Amino acid sequence: xxxxxxxxxxxxxxxxxxxxxxxxxxxxxxxxxxxxxxxxxxxxxxxxxxxxxxxxxxxxxxxxxxxxxxxxxxxxxxxxxxxxxxxxxxxxxxxxxxxxxxxxxxxxxxxxxxxxxxxxxxxxxxxxxxxxxxxxxxxxxxxxxxxxxxxxxxxxxxxxxxxxxxxxxxxxxxxxxxxxxxxxxxxxxxxxxxxxxxxxxxxxxxxxxxxxxxxxxxxxxxxxxxxxxxxxxxxxxxxxxxxxxxxxxxxxxxxxxxxxxxxxxxxxxxxxxxxxxxxxxxxxxxxxxxxxxxxxxxxxxxxxxxxxxxxxxxxxxxxxxxxxxxxxxxxxxxxxxxxxxxxxxxxxxxxxxxxxxxxxxxxxxxxxxxxxxxxxxxxxxxxxxxxxxxxxxxxxxxxxxxxxxxxxxxxxxxxxxxxxxxxxxxxxxxxxxxxxxxxxxxxxxxxxxxxxxxxxxxxxxxxxxxxxxxxxxxxxxxxxxxxxxxxxxxxxxxxxxxxxxxxxxxxxxxxxxxxxxxxxxxxxxxxxxxxxxxxxxxxxxxxxxxxxxxxxxxxxxxxxxxxxxxxxxxxxxxxxxxxxxxxxxxxxxxxxxxxxxxxxxxxxxxxxxxxxxxxxxxxxxxxxxxxxxxxxxxxxxxxxx
Numbered sequence: 001x002x003x004x005x006x007x008x009x010x011x012x013x014x015x016x017x018x019x020x021x022x023x024x025x026x027x028x029x030x031x032x033x034x035x036x037x038x039x040x041x042x043x044x045x046x047x048x049x050x051x052x053x054x055x056x057x058x059x060x061x062x063x064x065x066x067x068x069x070x071x072x073x074x075x076x077x078x079x080x081x082x083x084x085x086x087x088x089x090x091x092x093x094x095x096x097x098x099x100x101x102x103x104x105x106x107x108x109x110x111x112x113x114x115x116x117x118x119x120x121x122x123x124x125x126x127x128x129x130x131x132x133x134x135x136x137x138x139x140x141x142x143x144x145x146x147x148x149x150x151x152x153x154x155x156x157x158x159x160x161x162x163x164x165x166x167x168x169x170x171x172x173x174x175x176x177x178x179x180x181x182x183x184x185x186x187x188x189x190x191x192x193x194x195x196x197x198x199x200x201x202x203x204x205x206x207x208x209x210x211x212x213x214x215x216x217x218x219x220x221x222x223x224x225x226x227x228x229x230x231x232x233x234x235x236x237x238x239x240x241x242x243x244x245x246x247x248x249x250x251x252x253x254x255x256x257x258x259x260x261x262x263x264x265x266x267x268x269x270x271x272x273x274x275x276x277x278x279x280x281x282x283x284x285x286x287x288x289x290x291x292x293x294x295x296x297x298x299x300x301x302x303x304x305x306x307x308x309x310x311x312x313x314x315x316x317x318x319x320x321x322x323x324x325x326x327x328x329x330x331x332x333x334x335x336x337x338x339x340x341x342x343x344x345x346x347x348x349x350x351x352x353x354x355x356x357x358x359x360x361x362x363x364x365x366x367x368x369x370x371x372x373x374x375x376x377x378x379x380x381x382x383x384x385x386x387x388x389x390x391x392x393x394x395x396x397x398x399x400x401x402x403x404x405x406x407x408x409x410x411x412x413x414x415x416x417x418x419x420x421x422x423x424x425x426x427x428x429x430x431x432x433x434x435x436x437x438x439x440x441x442x443x444x445x446x447x448x449x450x451x452x453x454x455x456x457x458x459x460x461x462x463x464x465x466x467x468x469x470x471x472x473x474x475x476x477x478x479x480x481x482x483x484x485x486x487x488x489x490x491x492x493x494x495x496x497x498x499x500x501x502x503x504x505x506x507x508x509x510x511x512x513x514x515x516x517x518x519x520x521x522x523x524x525x526x527x528x529x530x531x532x533x534x535x536x537x538x539x540x541x542x543x544x545x546x547x548x549x550x551x552x553x554x555x556x557x558x559x560x561x562x563x564x565x566x567x568x569x570x571x572x573x574x575x576x577x578x579x580x581x582x583x584x585x586x587x588x589x590x591x592x593x594x595x596x597x598x599x600x601x602x603x604x605x606x607x608x609x610x611x612x613x614x615x616x617x618x619x620x621x622x623x624x625x626x627x628x629x630x631x632x633x634x635x636x637x638x639x640x641x
Contacts, residue, residue, distance in 0.1 A: 004040040005251040006031050009259045009267075010047040010092060010234050013073035014054055014128075017080050018306040019337055020292045020299045026322055027289070027331065027406075028258050029086045034401050034462035038484045043251045045238050046081065047092030048074040052227035053127050056213040066213045070095060083310055085318055085465070092238040094215075094230055102237035103230050104218040106278060107206070110164065111219075115277045121161040121205045124154040131228075161205040162223060169273040170201045176272065182285060184268045185404075186332040187587055189261060189288045193268045204270065232271045236280070254283040264288040287404060290334035295517060307517055312342075315516050319464035320346050320505070326406035326463055333585070333626065339517045347507050348631070353417045354456070355505040358471055360424070361449045362500045368433045373450060373476075374443035375494040382426050383448055387489055389419050390455055394487055397459055406463070413459050418633055420452045450475060451492040458482050467504050474499055545601035546617070546640035547573065548630055554588035557610065564588060565610060571637015573600060579612035585625040595630045597640055 008028045011021055025046055032044040050070035059069040070093075078091050092099060110116050124133050126147040138145050138154060145154045174197050176183055177190065184190040207223035208214070214224035235257070239248040259267050267286050275282055294305035312321050324342045327349070329335030365371055379387075393412040400409035423445075432442040454475055461468035461482045469479050476496040552575075553567040562581040570576050578598065597617045604613045617628040 001039065001041045003043070003251055004032075004035040004256075005043045005239075005254045006035070006045070006256045007235055007254055007258065008046040009263060010049040010094065010231055011077055012049045012052075012054075013070050013077070014058060016073065016306075017077050017309075018299060019294065019309045019312065020306075021077075022080065022084065022309040023292050023325060024258050024260065024289065025081060025086055025088075026084070026325060027404075029088070030322070030326065030406070030462045031256065031258075031404075032087055033465060037458070037461055037482060038398075042089070043239070044088045045090050045092060045235070046086075046088045047090075047234060047238070048077050048094070049227070049231045049234075050074060050093055050095045051214040051224075051230055053208070053211045053213070056211050057127070059213075067095065080309065084313065090238050092234045094234060096237075098240070098243065099234060099237040100215045102242050103215045103225055103233050105242050106233050106236075106274070107225055107229070108218055110274065110277045111162075113277055113279075115165045115168065116162050116206070117165070119161060119163050120158070121163075122158045123156075125157040126150065126152065126154055128152055157210070159209050161209070162207040162217070162220075163203045164206045164229070164274070164277075166204045166270065166273055167201045169276050170197060172276055173197050173201075173269060173272060176282070183272075183282070184264075185285060185287045188585070189264055189332075190268075193264060196265065196269065201269070228266050228270070229274070232266060232274065235271075235283075253281045255285065257283050257286045259286065259288050261288045261290055287332070289332050292329070293334070293336045295338055296336055305517055311516050312339075316342060316346060317466070317505075319467045320350060322463055323350065323410070327410050328407070330407050330590075330626075331404055339515050343508055343510060343513070343515075344631070346505065347510075349414065349417075350505040351503070351507040353414065353421060354467075355503045357417060357421050357424075357449075358453055358474065359500065359503045361446065361453060362474060362498055364429050364433070365446050365450070365498060366500055368429075368439075368442060369446070371498045371500070373492060373494050373496045373498060374447060376447040376490070377440045377444040379444065382423065383444065386419060386423050386448055386452060390416055390452060390489060394455065394459070401462070410463070413456065415633070416452060416456055420449060420456075423449065423452075447492060447494070450498075451489060454481075454492055455487055455489075458484075458487055470501075470504055474501060543601075544599060546597055547571070547600040548634060548636055548638045548640065549576070549596055549598045549600075549614075549616075550636040551591045551594050551596060554591040556583065556588060564591070566591065566616070568596075568598065568614075569636045570598070570600060571635055573637055576600075576613040577611070578614045578616060579610050580616050580618075582616075582618065582625060582627065586627065591627075594627065595634070595636065597628045597630070 006028050008024050011017065028044060028046065032042045035042045048070070055070060056066050059066040062069065074093055081088060081091070107116070124138050124145055125131070126133065128150055129147055133148060133154065137148050139148050140146065141151070146152060147154055177194050177197060181187070181190060184193055206226045206229045207217065208226060209222055209224070212224060214227060215230050217223045217225065235254055236248065236252065239251055241248050257267055268288070272282050293299065294307065297305055299306050309321065320342070324345050325337070327345060328341055362371070365373070393416050396412045397409050400406070400412060427445045429442055429445050432438045432445065453471060457468050457471035457475070458481070468482060472479065472481055476493070476498050547570055549568040549570045551566050552569050555565050557563040557565055557579070562583050563579050564583050564586070566578050566580060568576045568578065599615045599617070602615050604611050619626050619628065
């Protein structure tokens with residue numbers, strides 16, 4: 001059996017977990033479940049990072065020991081993951097004895113290999129980020145040196161440290177990036193790391209002497225291992241690198257390190273250099289995703305949006321939250337968790353599309369055949385359309401899941417859901433059921449629908465496990481049926497008894513519903529001035545012709561760092577091309593097939609000599625840009641009003 005090793009970052013226990021910190025772990029759980037469904041031997045690792053000066057200071061402020069503080073907060077992460085139904089195989093803590101011994105062993109090995117030397121460090125240090133910054137990186141605000149990452153004041157530090165010869169591995173890392181582009185994903189994050197390598201690496205200070213909450217060097221215990229070096233080693237300590245070689249050799253190298261973009265440099269440059277130093281094979285892929293905001297705002301206790309995921313999951317179900325995160329947030333990019341959008345997805349996709357398909361199909365089977373699946377008869381053209389869609393989209397679903405394109409995978413799955421509903425309208429089983437001579441045709445129609453539902457239930461398992469099991473059990477199967485080998489057509493057992501039960505999802509009445517996230521009104525008022533808009537009259541708005549357009553082709557404009565050329569189908573308005581400054585945020589292959597909104601009556605203009613016949617709509621913050629798309633499968637050319 002082929003193995004698969006997936007990891008999350010280990011979470012720094014400086015605050016309680018929230019939906020933002022849960023995001024990566026949910027993704028890792030989806031990957032793990034998907035690989036298990038495809039018969040991989042999976043090892044899924046998560047855990048907590050518990051050392052460093054920041055922890056020591058927080059504990060002192062609370063009047064407790066660092067160990068008491070980290071025990072409490074680590075347990076909150078562990079309990080949350082369990083309550084969320086996550087399927088990790090191991091929860092590592094950097095205060096574990098096995099981990100600390102592994103850190104000492106790895107650093108000593110790096111030292112013995114000639115890659116660590118003692119020197120003096122002078123520089124600006126950010127305690128909250130546990131990071132040093134060069135003069136070129138730091139910013140000044142109000143006459144103070146501040147951290148370029150978090151904006152807090154930096155502290156000047158002078159101390160004797162041990163240094164890792166990171167610069168020694170600059171050329172080897174450049175070669176890695178040039179010869180193996182899959183190592184660091186997505187592409188735009190890899191390019192950021194590649195530019196750092198091109199500018200040249202400096203040696204890294206890897207010990208501290210100004211505090212003692214951490215792992216001491218085995219041969220010089222006054223020196224505490226830098227928290228980031230300590231933390232990175234968890235990926236091999238959890239496998240038993242020094243005491244369980246069989247387990248380590250079974251699962252290493254990691255197939256996928258899932259991380260947030262803010263810690264990319266540590267995982268994509270420092271970590272592989274450390275592994276090169278001790279002669280261990282590198283991970284196969286590091287994937288750095290974007291940040292999550294909530295209702296358009298940075299996650300913050302003061303705003304009231306640092307929400308416990310359990311509250312959302314209790315209100316909407318675990319599966320609905322997981323589905324929404326994967327469906328609406330393009331993994332890799334920054335994304336916003338909007339409770340309003342979650343409710344919209346819940347009602348349209350889950351209640352109207354999926355749940356309604358399952359419930360009315362089983363209701364018709366109960367009405368006409370006492371809930372027993374009938375043998376399939378002769379197929380007609382509309383049946384072949386359904387079969388072809390299922391077969392094609394199963395493959396495309398797998399391809400997208402393998403590439404971590406969860407939004408696109410779900411779109412392929414929902415194409416089956418939507419066409420299955422359309423298939424009911426086309427075949428009209430309620431009419432067939434009233435004509436005794438057409439019972440064979442009715443049997444075939446209901447068989448095809450149930451077989452489609454069975455395939456849908458198997459495919460949604462990684463993302464919506466509880467709903468998947470509910471649907472499969474309604475069809476008379478056990479959870480054991482949820483496996484890749486059972487995907488495909490004509491694998492539905494006839495003469496099997498089904499049950500209807502309650503709908504898998506029931507619509508939310510938005511007029512009566514109380515939302516979970518209640519933003520702090522005082523903080524909400526503190527919006528930047530650029531959020532104040534100039535009011536216009538309705539006739540002004542009517543002058544703008546907004547249309548739905550389907551992207552048929554997308555290509556690089558080679559001489560431009562910003563521009564892509566898109567070829568569009570705009571329905572009755574015909575074919576068009578537009579030039580858009582979105583290259584930094586989207587690759588051409590990400591865009592093909594998307595249905596976007598364009599300004600159709602904008603006067604054509606030339607950009608770099610290429611005519612642009614309109615303009616797409618997009619939303620942008622300081623970090624990311626998102627092209628506006630439609631959430632239902634509607635035809636190109638429709639007017640937006």
